[in-house]
Amino acid sequence: MSSDLPNTAVPLGISDPVEKARAELKAALAAIEHKANLPKRAIVATDRATREAQAYARDNPAGAAAAAVAVAVTVGAVVWGIARLIAR
Template identity: 60%
Template sequence: MSSDAPVPVPRTAVPLGIDDPVEKARAELKAALAAIEVKANIPRRLSVTIDDSIEKAQAFSQRSPTLAAAAVLAAAAAVGAAVWAFVRSYSR
């Protein structure tokens, strides 16, 4: 049951079956520039990573709200302790 529908090609890949060397070079350049854009776009990558982390945290808080609250309290205590240690070392 294979279909002859075209398979979508990612932006960072070169489609198969290009015989013309000029068209192939253009396709390779286009794919290389797209790969550089994907790799170098740090704000976009960071945004995707943050969104994934938020989804994981929300799923975790839905599964076990008590542990999520404990994790928030532990993080707040760690930040408070770090600030206290910094201020104490700075004031001496």
């Protein structure tokens, strides 16, 4: 089996039907685990977004500051709106 082959792929050239079925089952289980592992996928997405935000802040500090202010204002407005609805 090639080391650069993802664990969700079935290697080519397997002639034994039992070995091929095992390889297909292993690949299917790996694909299901990859798809269903939401915490790991969230960590990967958060890490990617953090790297992209840091690169953007490095390249455009004024734009990053404006984006941070916009996010803070938006979150504040949402919290204020929810509090106002609850207070009624």
